[in-house]
Amino acid sequence: AQSVTQxxxxxxxxxxxxxxxxxxxxxxxxxxxxxxxxxxxxGLQLLLKYFSGDTLVQGIKGFEAEFKRSQSSFNxxxxxxxxSDAAEYFCAVGSETGANNLFFGTGTRLTVIP
Amino acid sequence: xxxxMQNPRHLVRRRGxxxxxxxxxxxxxxxxxxxxxxxxxxxxxMVYLQKENIIDESGMPKERFSAEFPKEGPxxxxxxxxxxxxxxAYFCASSPQGAPxTQYFGPGTRLTVL
Numbered sequence: 095a096q097s098v099t100q101x102x103x104x105x106x107x108x109x110x111x112x113x114x115x116x117x118x119x120x121x122x123x124x125x126x127x128x129x130x131x132x133x134x135x136x137g138l139q140l141l142l143k144y145f146s147g148d149t150l151v152q153g154i155k156g157f158e159a160e161f162k163r164s165q166s167s168f169n170x171x172x173x174x175x176x177x178s179d180a181a182e183y184f185c186a187v188g189s190e191t192g193a194n195n196l197f198f199g200t201g202t203r204l205t206v207i208p
Numbered sequence: 209x210x211x212x213m214q215n216p217r218h219l220v221r222r223r224g225x226x227x228x229x230x231x232x233x234x235x236x237x238x239x240x241x242x243x244x245x246x247x248x249x250x251x252x253x254m255v256y257l258q259k260e261n262i263i264d265e266s267g268m269p270k271e272r273f274s275a276e277f278p279k280e281g282p283x284x285x286x287x288x289x290x291x292x293x294x295x296x297a298y299f300c301a302s303s304p305q306g307a308p309x310t311q312y313f314g315p316g317t318r319l320t321v322l
Contacts, residue, residue: 098250130313137212137299137315138251184250195241195264196311198250 096121096187100199107175108207115170115202117159117185126188127168128196129159133181141183144168155179180206210235212302212314213282220320227287227294229317233302240283241311242275245297257283290321 097120107113119125126145130138142153149161159170168185182203186196213232221227233240238259243251256264257277268275272290277283287294297318301311 128310135318137214138301138313140310140312143310186251195253195256195267196243196251197253198243200250 096125096197098185098187098197098199100183100185100202102202103200104203104205106205106207109177110174113170113172113175113179113204115183115185115204117168117170117199118166119168119185119187120166121187125168127159127161128186128188129153129157129168129170130184130186131155131181132184132201138184141170175204175206177206177208180204212237212300212312214298214300214314214317216317217315218318218320220322221290222322223291224289227290227319229285229287229298229300229319230282231285231300231302231314232282233300234304234312237302237304237312239303239305239309240277241301241303242283242285243299243301245299245316247296251299254285287319290319292321295319295321 099118101116128143129141131141132138141157142151144151144161151159157172159168161168182201184201185199215230240257242254245251253267255268255275260279272288274286297316299316300314303309303311
């Protein structure tokens with residue numbers, strides 16, 4: 095069965111610092127992986143996705159993620175964080191049954207300090 | 209192109225009442241998914257529908273919950289005889305085709321049961 099682990103519940107970084115949010119997944123076949131961002135009281139916005147091909151994926155807002163099959167990881171990175179990046183970040187993996195539902199991690203809350 | 213629309217954005221019900229949540233997918237999207245997000249948790253899949261068909265309802269509670277996506281009109285998630293534990297944010301997502309397509313999320317309906 096699929097599962098997603100986001101080991102960091104809450105991360106605080108200074109504005110301008112680099113960021114890495116961890117995501118580990120459990121999946122039987124080639125995973126379909128996503129990162130979404132949720133601002134308070136809002137819905138989820140897609141940051142980036144990995145289906146196949148190049149393991150380094152570029153997304154919106156300057157984010158990128160790297161798929162590492164050997165580590166079952168899909169960590170999200172940004173070289174320089176902006177105050178507007180403060181939000182909740184969710185990693186998700188696509189279903190192996192073909193029914194298309196996503197399995198989400200519990201999220202990482204990012205706080206950005208000036 | 210308007211995004212996924214959900215209404216109402218906030219819904220307050222007393223225990224025992226019915227809650228009806230509506231979701232209009234993005235134009236051209238024929239696949240709809242419903243997820244529930246409990247406080248401090250990630251999203252949990254509930255049901256996946258195509259027009260006039262429930263494809264996967266493995267995440268739906270066995271009682272009181274139902275969903276439909278009629279030929280015309282929005283998808284409806286219906287919760288009968290609500291209880292306090294139903295208080296959550298309910299998100300709808302849509303995609304133009306099945307797996308492994310990207311799901312686009314609406315802003316959610318926040319249900320509060322008094």
